Amino acid sequence: MTRNISILSNDDIIEMAPAAGAWEPMEGVSSKYSFVPTVKAIDLLRDVGWQPIFATQSGVRKRARDGYQKHLIRFVQPDLIMRDERIDLLLYNSHDRGCSFKLMAGIWRFICSNGLVIGDEYANFSHKHIGFNPDDFMKSAIQIAGSAGDIASQMDELKQIELIPQAQSAFAKAAHNLVYDEPDEAPIESDDLLKTRRHEDEGRDIWRTFNVIQSNIIDGGLRGSKIGANGRRRRVTTRPVKALDKNLKLNQALWVLTQEMGKLAKEIA
Template sequence: MFHDIRTVQTARITRFGSGAVVVRNNGGLDEAALRSAAPTVFAEDKHSSRSDKYTYIPTVEVLRGLGREGFLPVEVRVGGTRDEEKRGYTKHLLRLRRMGDAPTRVGDSSRELVLLNSHDGTSSYQLMSGLFRLICSNGLVCADGDAQILKIPHKGDIVQQVIDGAYRIVDASEEVDRIAAEMKQIELRPAEQDAFAEAAAELRWNGEGQRVPVEPRQIHAPRRREDVGNSLWLAFNRTQEGLIRGGIDYQQRNPETGRLIARRQTRPVQGVDGNTALNRALWVLANRMAELKAA
């Protein structure tokens, strides 16, 4: 079992796609909760498509190693698949917090370690920084360029490499703290907030070849009292939540006649790849906005 992990009492579970799952519990997830939600974490062997050069280490062994260093898993996200042969080997993402004396709070957010892996050859072990904002229960993936993403191939002593990488990410997370603090001091005019949300929407929908269905102000509209304000940090968080969680109302109309076809809501971005990629892109976009405002 993991060290210092309380048995999960309640967990928010969201299912999406073909068998994909998201489970989050800020109190920690034990092995029983992880096994129930994400069997791929406990896969007993690599997928048959992998060669003999592929070093197979189940993700749970890596988690146990990280647990001995005080890292506690609080979220697991598993990608779905229509291929029955790959169902137990699919890409999975785990978010962990460092327990003990190490500071993990950054204002209204908690610092987290993001671990990505698969056993079907679609991903190496990858480590990234993350922030989890307590108010909106949304998790940011903070990675600006390859320097903040550590990729560990399935070769050699994987467990120790991941542990060493985790400490490198933790040591570098002071930069994430600095950037977040800087964003909180930068004020955006309403037009700048709209421009940020418009650019973010292009990342969300045009990457899939779709037309943006909603207006920028709908995307960054405050959802709660704590979200009201003009700082870049708040505009960034509101936009991120609006795009990732979805639920924004819009009208679908005939492009030729303008006639109303249906009333719909935007969908959440819950898949492992889509969620991670959009989060990273939004972090980069917010960083660039901060640089422009500072200049």
């Protein structure tokens, strides 16, 4: 592996995300629930060339769910590491009936250590625990690897499309509406999402605009203000999106939005 990537063992994964090591479902689930350990899925992915490098799990409010909650493991393949980005596979699962196995394509951007998630249907698969078929599961993982060329082509195309300032603002406003149900009451303005944090992100192409917006939303850290209960405006800093469900949904929605911006830009040109 290049770029100092460390491959994880199953023990490493369980240490990072204990729920991935569950060998039985959460107490109280239906007898009809079909249990498939995450570690079995991880081993199947290893068999088709995907190597785990990172694991995390969601927090829980109820103690009974602790050890069975949603968890995510990121995988890589040496052949899918490029100069500036890497095509990854994400495995998402839980053992509390919260979700089925989900396999998703992701992009890791080395400049900012940004984890992007592909929203296209061809790069997203769901496999229920009931009737789990290992062969179908591995075929999905192989298909994600096979889609790497298409994903790379999309990235290259987005890097070539320049946006005028008004189009960048429209992009940011659409993304802002994805995050805030009441945009007018949000602590930041939509154009705040266009603030760059590093020299490499300066530019007007869609790819960099997308990455700047995504990073500002997911990582938080933008300074703004909000009206408190006393009616006074107070300074606040936006928080990072740590909840796994929200993180994945926002990432996928931003990817789809970026593709639509690319289509519109090409039509206008």
